[in-house]
Amino acid sequence: MAPILSIRDLRKSYEGGFEALKGVSLDIEEGEILALLGPNGAGKTTLISTICGITTPTSGSVTVGGHDIRSEFRAARQMIGLVPQEVALEPFEKVVNTVRFSRGLFGYGRDDARIEEILRKLSLWDKRDNAVKELSGGMKRRVLIAKALAHEPRVLFLDEPTAGVDVELRKDMWEVVAELKAAGVTIILTTHYIEEAEAIADRIGVISGGELLLVEEKTALMRRMGQKFIEVQLT
Numbered sequence: 001m002a003p004i005l006s007i008r009d010l011r012k013s014y015e016g017g018f019e020a021l022k023g024v025s026l027d028i029e030e031g032e033i034l035a036l037l038g039p040n041g042a043g044k045t046t047l048i049s050t051i052c053g054i055t056t057p058t059s060g061s062v063t064v065g066g067h068d069i070r071s072e073f074r075a076a077r078q079m080i081g082l083v084p085q086e087v088a089l090e091p092f093e094k095v096v097n098t099v100r101f102s103r104g105l106f107g108y109g110r111d112d113a114r115i116e117e118i119l120r121k122l123s124l125w126d127k128r129d130n131a132v133k134e135l136s137g138g139m140k141r142r143v144l145i146a147k148a149l150a151h152e153p154r155v156l157f158l159d160e161p162t163a164g165v166d167v168e169l170r171k172d173m174w175e176v177v178a179e180l181k182a183a184g185v186t187i188i189l190t191t192h193y194i195e196e197a198e199a200i201a202d203r204i205g206v207i208s209g210g211e212l213l214l215v216e217e218k219t220a221l222m223r224r225m226g227q228k229f230i231e232v233q234l235t
């Protein structure tokens with residue numbers, strides 16, 4: 001089967017000539033979870049925003065479900081859900097309306113049954129009539145994911161979903177990822193934490209200095225190299 005996501009020799013130089021991506025190539029199979037591990041400034045966010053068509057690459061290509069992210073942006077973007085690293089929710093909006101609005105942006109009608117399905121998937125159904133500001137930190141993160149899933153994308157990007165959260169919340173997010181995987185969603189997430197990648201990913205990619213140093217099936221990687229090697233890469 002063709003990969004759901006294909007990235008070929010993706011390069012990005014920012015103004016001033018700084019090369020944040022130095023030729024990244026990667027295929028993602030439908031249903032898999034890939035964790036991209038890397039230190040601050042490695043290029044993780046640049047990679048995600050370039051894949052999603054928010055940042056224009058200097059060269060290279062990305063196809064999502066066979067659609068080129070640049071020449072067929074609308075079709076490709078329809079297949080992508082994105083939870084950026086820094087994103088604000090409207091505090092006074094009801095949870096259900098937050099998701100409904102996001103779905104509407106992609107041209108869908110009311111579709112209450114689908115909204116219910118999405119909210120149930122994230123265990124938010126009971127909170128649907130609460131204003132976002134009334135929710136706990138963990139529930140707010142779930143709302144961000146529900147918003148990103150509102151248009152039923154096939155690939156979900158989570159940029160450092162557990163940055164700055166405590167251990168409890170981190171584990172809650174791991175559970176959410178596991179549940180989404182069980183529901184067949186393909187997930188690419190970035191993280192600084194090896195234990196996070198180990199807990200939730202099928203494959204782990206290590207990115208540093210704008211290069212994808214390796215991408216391997218998790219268990220093979222952990223067995224072959226041991227944790228120490230990866231800790232060295234990340235410091």
Ligand code: ATP
Pocket residue numbers: 014015018020038039040041042043044045046047
């Ligand atoms: P972090 O883990 O800290 O979020 P990251 O791995 O996501 O880091 P990026 O945010 O992609 O890294 O940044 C990669 C490099 O590109 C960094 O050196 C950063 O300073 C630089 N960079 C990012 N955005 C821009 C920009 N708009 N203009 C110039 N340089 C940028």
